[in-house]
Amino acid sequence: MILYINACVRKNSRTNELALDLLKKLGGEFTERKLDALNLKPHSCESLIYEGEQIAQGNLNDKCFEYAREFAAADTIVIAAPFWDFSFPALLKTYIENIYTIGIVCKYGAQGVMGLCKAKKLYYVVTSGGNFDPRFSFDYIKELCTTQFGIPNVELIKAENLDIDGADVQKILDEAKGKIII
Numbered sequence: 195m196i197l198y199i200n201a202c203v204r205k206n207s208r209t210n211e212l213a214l215d216l217l218k219k220l221g222g223e224f225t226e227r228k229l230d231a232l233n234l235k236p237h238s239c240e241s242l243i244y245e246g247e248q249i250a251q252g253n254l255n256d257k258c259f260e261y262a263r264e265f266a267a268a269d270t271i272v273i274a275a276p277f278w279d280f281s282f283p284a285l286l287k288t289y290i291e292n293i294y295t296i297g298i299v300c301k302y303g304a305q306g307v308m309g310l311c312k313a314k315k316l317y318y319v320v321t322s323g324g325n326f327d328p329r330f331s332f333d334y335i336k337e338l339c340t341t342q343f344g345i346p347n348v349e350l351i352k353a354e355n356l357d358i359d360g361a362d363v364q365k366i367l368d369e370a371k372g373k374i375i376i
């Protein structure tokens with residue numbers, strides 16, 4: 195199963211356009227999670243207590259873990275997130291808070307953290323108004339996915355400088371699509 199995590203919010207999102215080109219090349223069906231439609235909430239005192247109780251009881255089938263289970267079971271994952279404020283939309287961090295469940299996406303053992311996710315590959319798709327700096331978005335996602343979730347291969351697909359005066363947006367997007375090789 196291909197899981198498409200869509201953190202784009204704008205109508206005619208360029209990041210979504212680039213991600214859809216990738217998804218077409220990957221072929222087959224995909225399950226899309228449009229994050230602004232999921233009504234996910236950041237962790238609160240109550241949610242942490244509730245989740246902790248479910249984990250302590252071994253109740254990993256609880257509804258609160260549905261997106262964690264889905265993420266862990268996906269064969270390939272595509273994340274689309276525009277470059278916002280040197281990072282990515284808070285929606286994506288909220289999604290990560292919701293899926294990071296010990297016992298589902300990773301486990302903690304004597305040797306430290308071990309990833310439990312099935313996916314062998316995750317693509318991170320981004321577009322940016324100026325130069326794209328990966329440090330607080332892609333680099334973080336790559337570190338998280340490789341060291342915590344056990345997804346060995348994390349690839350960046352990007353189109354940058356889209357909001358520079360005089361930019362030929364469609365040309366930049368088409369060039370970025372041309373570089374996508376599966």
Ligand SMILES: Cc1cc2nc3c(=O)[nH]c(=O)nc-3n(C[C@H](O)[C@H](O)[C@H](O)COP(=O)(O)O)c2cc1C
Pocket residue numbers: 202203204206207208209210276277278279280281321322323324325326356357
């Ligand atoms: C809230 C917000 C924050 C942004 N922050 C940055 C930024 O820090 N650096 C940058 O180069 N572009 C920034 N941009 C421009 C977007 O990255 C760029 O327009 C991108 O292509 C938008 O993707 P979308 O069409 O998928 O929404 C920002 C745009 C918005 C709306």
